[in-house]
């Protein structure tokens with residue numbers, strides 16, 4: 001069997017079109033233009049690339065984009081004051097501070113300073129709790145994107161055996177909560193899990209989010225299973241020339257794609273979904289702030 005390739009890039013493009021339609025409706029029917037504010041502290045090149053993509057895609061769907069670039073040595077209080085002023089602004093419906101922040105700034109203070117109603121990353125504990133019990137609100141972007149791809153591939157997830165490999169607060173834990181909400185039977189595996197291969201081999205769905213390049217192997221996967229690879233790892237690629245690198249996921253793609261039913265590639269799988277889901281969350285927070293029912297096609 002050769003697995004079907006799940007085209008996250010194409011799905012994300014479709015999702016952005018749906019977001020753009022909702023933006024248009026908010027403007028024409030309610031006179032509201034959703035606004036997303038992005039804060040970046042310092043000059044980390046990878047963060048710069050992410051933040052520029054976020055700002056560009058925000059504008060492309062017709063939202064207002066507000067970008068704040070702060071110096072590497074900005075006092076923590078200045079970042080907190082900026083967040084507080086954005087919390088108060090009516091034209092800002094979503095706020096995110098790109099992580100990591102420099103060491104002198106406490107990441108948790110940043111997350112807690114952000115109004116939960118504008119927390120489009122869904123990092124605030126109150127929003128994490130809402131995800132767990134199924135209340136409306138933003139949903140962590142990468143798990144939401146993974147869930148959308150799974151639903152699109154499999155339809156109803158009810159009763160499926162799902163294994164999430166990785167228990168991070170950002171991906172593993174919220175992914176498990178979302179799968180459980182969809183009535184999957186969920187196992188969360190992690191670095192202390194015994195006989196991971198056997199646990200994965202019983203799964204209809206494997207979500208790999210461990211951050212270890214090509215760890216999930218072909219003989220761990222049940223024939224026909226759906227594999228979602230959240231990992232983005234840069235490894236040396238001497239075959240491409242001296243000093244060259246390439247991106248790989250947490251799944252050994254060439255082997256696993258011989259047995260899986262469907263698989264997300266890296267790049268081009270879950271990655272493109274993350275920013276599209278950030279925009280979807282901004283629609284959700286805009287609607288909730290204005291007493292409008294959030295669109296069901298943009299959330300869990």
Ligand code: GUN
Pocket residue numbers: 096097098099100121141
């Ligand atoms: N850094 C890496 N990924 C993310 C993300 O999803 N949100 C924020 N705020 N920072 C990040």
